[in-house]
Ligand SMILES: C[S@@+](CC[C@H](N)C(=O)[O-])C[C@H]1O[C@@H](n2cnc3c(N)ncnc32)[C@H](O)[C@@H]1O
C-alpha cells in the first residue's frame with residue numbers, strides 16, 4: 001500500500017483543541033476542494049510505502065500523528081490507520097468532511113467548507129468542528145452539522161500573519177453565540193511550522 005505524501009514534519013499542533021501538543025504531521029498530496037483562502041501547497045507528492053512513512057516518523061519522540069493535506073480522507077483507509085495503530089500511534093485527522101473517515105482515528109477535526117448537510121450524513125460525530133471565518137461570513141447552523149462538544153471559529157489568517165479584522169469579527173460572533181469558541185493558528189503567531 002502506498003501514500004502520496006506532500007511532506008512530513010514534526011511540530012506542535014497549532015490549532016483547535018489539541019493546540020500545543022507535539023505531533024508528527026503527515027501531509028497527503030491533493031485535495032478535492034480549492035478554497036480561495038487555503039494556506040497550503042499540497043499538490044506535489046511522492047509515493048511512499050507505509051514502511052517508508054513509518055521509518056521516517058520513528059525518528060521523532062512522539063506517538064501522535066496528524067493526518068492532513070490536502071484532503072487526507074481521499075487516501076486513508078481502515079488498513080492504513082490500523083497499520084499505524086498496531087505500531088502504537090495515536091492518530092488525528094484534519095478533514096473537510098466531504099469523504100468518509102476511516103475507522104480507528106483517535107481525534108477528528110472536521111472543517112466543512114460546503115454541503116454541510118452531506119457532511120453530517122458522512123460523519124455524524126466529531127471531536128471538533130473548526131470553521132475558517134472571514135469578516136462577513138455567516139455563522140454556521142449547528143443543527144445541520146455533525147455532533148460535537150467543541151465548536152470552533154478560526155479567523156482566516158494570511159500565510160504568516162494575523163488578519164485582525166477577521167479576528168475581531170470572530171470575537172464578536174462568539175460573544176453573541178457562546179456555544180462557539182476561538183481557535184487561532186498559533187504556529188503562525190510564534191513562527192513555527
Ligand atoms: C490546510 S487544511 C487541510 C485539511 C483539510 N483539507 C481541511 O480543510 O480541513 C487544514 C486546516 O487549515 C485551515 N486553513 C486553511 N487555510 C487557512 C487560512 N488561511 N486561515 C485559517 N485557517 C486555514 C482549514 O480550514 C483546515 O481547518
Ligand SMILES: Nc1nc2[nH]cc(C(=O)O)c2c(=O)[nH]1
Nearest residue numbers: 012013014015068094187193
Ligand atoms: N503547527 C501546525 N499546526 C497545524 N494544524 C493543522 C495544520 C494543517 O496544515 O493542517 C497545521 C500546520 O500546518 N502547522
Ligand code: SF4
Nearest residue numbers: 031033035038070096
Ligand atoms: S479543503 Fe483544506 S486543503 Fe483543500 S483547499 Fe480547502 S483548506 Fe485547502
Ligand SMILES: [Mg+2]
Nearest residue numbers: 039040068193
Ligand atoms: Mg497548515
